[in-house]
Amino acid sequence: MLIELAIGDAYGAGFEYANEVSVYNDLSRYVSHPRHRLIPGSYTDDTQMSIAIAEVIVSAAQWTPEVLAQSFVTCFKRDRREGYASGFYHFLLEIQDGSEFLAKIRPDSDKSGAAMRAGPIGIFSTPEKVIEAATIQAAITHNTPDGINAAVAAALMTHYFIYKLGPKRKLGQFIESYVLSGEWSKPWEGKVKSKGWMSVRAAITAVIRNDSMSELLQDCIAFTGDVDTVATIALAAGSCSQEIAQDIPEHLVTGLENGTYGRDYLIELDKQLMSLVGKI
Structure with missing residues (x-):
């Protein structure tokens, strides 16, 4: 899960809100963004915050706002990177720990930050556990109905497939049975803007209508807009x-950054995460 979402994030980062999408969206390489300074093949905040979530899960630490906030801060401080929203990036630079994070954050966003990092939460063994865990982590930064619902929906997406709860064509209906607000089974059309529910709706649509990871990745990018988040989810x-x-081109795997917290680290953390299926 983690390596794939990181590839989606890193590939999508070259196309986020960019105009020239169709020309370069052929999976041949990671591309440079026309305006951002991110090195091609580098992942962004979507993956780094997913790592923070996954590390809390595999550590079996208490699932509390304090523990989660500390993990967000730790992951950022040890590996500062571009990709965060400017205001949040500077917020993370200024604070020292999770307690200060919780004391100073304004948790009123309805954008995609809580949803983009929610994938690993699907590992919990029941929908009820997934919903509780996704809600707690979302409320730290996105304590709004739309922010929380988007995070819960994104976490239920991975849960649905991990635990083989039905065919992918019924994914949206499954989510609607737990997240009553939102037309999760209605196909998304057009550009994806910054609201969290938009990215999740687009991701559900792409998953349902594609039968390979390569087609899925290209379809996510083709929406245009906040496509790195769509691809991550x-x-x-x-x-x-x-x-x-599972046919992601090998050159996208080997081309993913591989520093201290890059490809090899993600592969190992992924193994630890997936070993918990049915156990938590």
């Missing part, structure tokens, strides 16, 4: 589906 779920061929 969709590829996390798609990587767990038996109906989706």
Whole structure:
């Protein structure tokens, strides 16, 4: 899950709110963004915050705002990177620990930050546990109905496939049975803007209508807009589906950054995370 979502994030980062999408969206390489300074093949905040979530899960630490906030801060401080919203990036630079994070954050966003990091939460063994865990982590930064609902929906996407709860064509209906606000089974069309529910709706649409990871990744980018978030959410779920061929091009795997917290670290953390299926 983690390696795939990181590839989706890193590939999508070159296309986020960019105009020239169709020309370069052929999976041949990671591309440079026309305005941002991110090195091609580098992941962004979507993956770093997913790592923070996954590390709390595999450590079996208490699932509390304090522990989660500390993990967000720790992951950022040890590996500062571009990709965060400017205001949040400077917020993370200024604070020292999770307690200060909770004391100073304004948790009133309805954007996609809580949803983009929610994929690993699908590992919990029941929908009820997933919903509780996703809600707690979302409320730290996105304590709004839309922010929380988007995070819960994104976490339920991976859960649905990890635990083989039905065919992918019924994914949206499954989410609607738990997240009553939102037309999760209605196909998304057009550009994806910054609201969290938009990215999740687009990701659900792409997962349902594609049967391979390569097609899924290209389809996520083709929406245009906040496509790195769409790809992060969709590829996390798609990587767990038996109906989706796992055919991400090898050069995108080997081309993913591989520093201290890069590809090899993600692969190992992924193994630890997936070993918990049915156990938590």
